[in-house]
Amino acid sequence: MKLSNYLQNIVPFPTSELADIISYFEREKVQKNKPLVKEGQVCSKLYLVEEGVGRSFYLKEDGKEITQWFFVEGQFMSSIESFFQQNPSLYYLEMLEDSVVYSITRENLDLLFARYHNMEKLGRLLSTEMLTRVVNKLNAIQFQTARERYDYMLNEYPDIVNRVALGYIASYLGMTQETLSRIRKAETRNRS
């Protein structure tokens, strides 16, 4: 899908505004596993995934990677707090497949926020949507068993479950690889 469609699905921009807005985005091809942002860097761009899956992850002291978030086609992707508060990112950002993304810098985005009321609205809607998603995940992590969390994932992101390595999903769900593997085994048994 085209960038203009993604944007217009959120806020119905007049064509004139839309053309200007789009001119600030850049279309980039991104290689698998090539970091878009590294830990410690300030994340200067907001991405929109056109094709591929991305993730943000953080590195524990012992070197283990913990996936914080997945981003699929049509979703905006960034190291959220770093991008919005402009402080060093705690996370890495990478694509898990060779992908195509649109990007816009924080500066240009701010410029567009100031220039167009509609754009400000888009910003507001995107953050409340993201907010809802984070709240949902928080509830899942805080209140559900490992198994319930996986079921939730199967429902909400069936797509991702089949596209990315088990280890990534496990850490995203706040459990170990081994635990997720055992859950999967039990589920297959029940399903057959």
Add this chain to the structure above:
Amino acid sequence: MKLSNYLQNIVPFPTSELADIISYFEREKVQKNKPLVKEGQVCSKLYLVEEGVGRSFYLKEDGKEITQWFFVEGQFMSSIESFFQQNPSLYYLEMLEDSVVYSITRENLDLLFARYHNMEKLGRLLSTEMLTRVVNKLNAIQFQTARERYDYMLNEYPDIVNRVALGYIASYLGMTQETLSRIRKAETRNRS
């Protein structure tokens, strides 16, 4: 502090706009433990705490209350997803002390968003700020031990720790009352 100050601290509104905006807020005194929103209701108002502490909580099947969020002076308070997505709230909203709050309905807020670009901006800034807070809490819950979470709370919300019942804090931090009590005991021992 006055409502106009809270708002102007976030976005510098021209006086004319400010007067109009403020006219849509209502000042309410709220009694301790009287629910502002009950589970199942759509949360129709956004509140700003002038005086007091509030919380949102949800009721587990077994009847236990789980605090989801605290709100102190100067903070906007609501059953977030319910207010923004206008679906039935999973949470109750109440003040833990006799309090004074400002409130605005979703309808009026939308009206102000449409009328003033500045107001839209305020909405965007508030949601990104809230987003950052939720992300931080998610990280705490997902990656830290019970004890680290309590220390985090002591730093970030020293205020709340001394103002509300231990049971509320424990459930907010995703642990049982007993566990928090034991942590506190251990901390006092170390401090002396």
Add this chain to the structure above:
DNA sequence: TGTATTATTTGATCTAGGTCAAAAGAAACT
């Protein structure tokens, strides 16, 4: 001030899910 109610602490026990280590399966590379 004494009694009822609610909040906090303490102790004993249990369990979901973690850790560590190794085997089995898949992919990727020559």
Add this chain to the structure above:
DNA sequence: AGTTTCTTTTGACCTAGATCAAATAATACA
């Protein structure tokens, strides 16, 4: 096709924090 490397599965064991139950301590109330 054979070897190296990465991913997933399986097993044995362990620990943080939960649960259950009862004892204190603090507040509210008559």
